[in-house]
Amino acid sequence: MLRLEKLVKTYKTGDQALKAVDLEIPEGQVLALIGPSGAGKSTLIRCINRLVEPTSGNVYLAGTELTGLSSGALRKERRRMGMIFQEYALVERLTVMENVLSGRLGYVGFWRSFTRRYPQSDVDEAFRLLDRVGLLAMADKRADELSGGQRQRVGICRALIQNPALLLVDEPTASLDPKTSRQIMRLVCELCQERGLAAIINIHDVALAQMFVQRVIGLRFGAVEFDGPPEALTPDVLTTIYGEEDWEATIAKVEDEEEIEVAE
Numbered sequence: 296m297l298r299l300e301k302l303v304k305t306y307k308t309g310d311q312a313l314k315a316v317d318l319e320i321p322e323g324q325v326l327a328l329i330g331p332s333g334a335g336k337s338t339l340i341r342c343i344n345r346l347v348e349p350t351s352g353n354v355y356l357a358g359t360e361l362t363g364l365s366s367g368a369l370r371k372e373r374r375r376m377g378m379i380f381q382e383y384a385l386v387e388r389l390t391v392m393e394n395v396l397s398g399r400l401g402y403v404g405f406w407r408s409f410t411r412r413y414p415q416s417d418v419d420e421a422f423r424l425l426d427r428v429g430l431l432a433m434a435d436k437r438a439d440e441l442s443g444g445q446r447q448r449v450g451i452c453r454a455l456i457q458n459p460a461l462l463l464v465d466e467p468t469a470s471l472d473p474k475t476s477r478q479i480m481r482l483v484c485e486l487c488q489e490r491g492l493a494a495i496i497n498i499h500d501v502a503l504a505q506m507f508v509q510r511v512i513g514l515r516f517g518a519v520e521f522d523g524p525p526e527a528l529t530p531d532v533l534t535t536i537y538g539e540e541d542w543e544a545t546i547a548k549v550e551d552e553e554e555i556e557v558a559e
């Protein structure tokens with residue numbers, strides 16, 4: 296469903312953020328992208344939808360090669376890739392409903408988007424999504440009146456209303472407390488399962504990644520160092536990805552968290 300072939304990104308500064316990354320993601324698979332700071336996680340996610348232009352290599356989304364597309368064709372393909380950001384990227388002075396509907400801007404014509412007039416079917420879908428994430432009562436609130444967890448739920452709805460085939464999720468929990476982080480990760484993973492959506496989730500927190508996804512990719516210095524199920528992330532493997540650290544403590548944390556989840 297998504298295939299990366301020898302994807303390279305070298306920034307103008309000379310930083311080699313990605314070194315010939317090959318990766319294939321089947322339909323409906325949710326994977327976590329982990330790795331130390333500077334490993335290239337954000338660059339990888341942004342090269343897929345070309346928010347960052349790859350230096351070389353290819354990206355195929357359901358058979359369509361994205362790297363060679365003109366800007367008009369790329370705009371259409373981007374509809375199939377929903378993005379969720381660490382800092383939510385909401386328009387603060389707009390309501391929750393307006394923020395969710397802005398996910399449809401790639402579909403409505405210029406005048407409709409200019410006047411922010413959306414078809415009733417889009418409004419109905421926005422209500423359904425807000426209901427699903429528990430924010431129906433907040434539809435008319437301004438975005439700047441929401442908590443971090445609520446904002447991220449709006450960000451999730453805005454990505455889903457695009458009706459994407461793939462979700463690109465860049466550190467969704469980095470600004471949230473541990474409990475809200477777990478709730479958001481669970482929500483993203485459940486929604487992907489419900490909709491048969493594939494997702495790549497860039498996440499700093501290894502324990503959180505292990506709790507929720509079926510596959511983990513470990514990046515180090517712009518290359519894939521690990522590709523496997525979460526249970527294969529042994530202390531030795533984590534050391535090859537991140538360097539020396541007390542990984543027994545991190546893995547123990549996963550077990551603790553699972554107990555917390557059961558208790559919650």
Ligand SMILES: Nc1ncnc2c1ncn2[C@@H]1O[C@H](COP(=O)(O)OP(=O)(O)OP(=O)(O)O)[C@@H](O)[C@H]1O
Pocket residue numbers: 306307308310311312330331332333334335336337338339
């Ligand atoms: N706009 C840019 N210009 C120049 N170099 C950049 C740019 N963005 C990222 N880099 C460099 O590319 C490399 C990969 O950065 P990237 O942000 O993709 O890593 P990351 O794994 O997402 O890190 P973090 O977890 O800290 O967000 C780093 O060496 C970084 O300094």
